[in-house]
Amino acid sequence: MKKFEEKTLSSEKIFEGKIISLQVDEVQLPDGNRSKREIIKHPGAVAVIAVTEENKIVMVEQYRKAMERSLIEIPAGKLEKGEDPVDSACRELEEETGYECEKMEHITSFYTSPGFADEIVHLYFAHGIRKKENAASVDEDEFVEVYELSLIEAEQYIKDGKIRDAKTAYAIQYLQLRKALGQ
Known part of the structure; x- marks a missing residue:
């Protein structure tokens, strides 16, 4: 396991565009609690x-x-x-x-x-x-x-x-x- 790793529990794609996409991930934090992360995906x-x-x-x-x-x-x-x-x-x-x-x-x-x-x-x-x-x-x-x-x-x-x-x-x-x- 990577230090401070947040394990993805679920991922929901919100938007898919020409350049970027947006997803919301529910993650398990290193201390066991849960949180949400809004993530923009980009091709580089x-x-x-x-x-x-x-x-x-x-x-x-x-x-x-x-x-x-x-x-x-x-x-x-x-x-x-x-x-x-x-x-x-x-x-x-x-x-x-x-x-x-x-x-x-x-x-x-x-x-x-x-x-x-x-x-x-x-x-x-x-x-x-x-x-x-x-x-x-x-x-x-x-x-x-x-x-x-x-x-x-x-x-x-x-x-x-x-x-x-x-x-x-x-x-x-x-x-x-x-x-x-x-x-």
């Missing part, structure tokens, strides 16, 4: 750190309905069913920014909101990026604007509240660490 996602030859971080601005505002983020998107995360990362980079890369390096994978969702984001670093002549277009329901920011500009965007997205803040911290290590 990728996010890409892409830096130009001029040391500019490629980002996109897009409207996020859940926040009722536009956010500036690194390129990212959900995994398609059965899709390898590295293929998804290449696809999202091209679709959202028009860039392609020579190689994708997996940096880490992290949970976005483990208190209620199983979404995992696979973070990649794109090596050797270049603008693609005939890049794939964004999804028909996505509207994005591409930005290229220096690390100093991105840090200031965080301080000014212009970047509030966790995966993007994580990516900027990663780039700060690389810089500090001379990479």
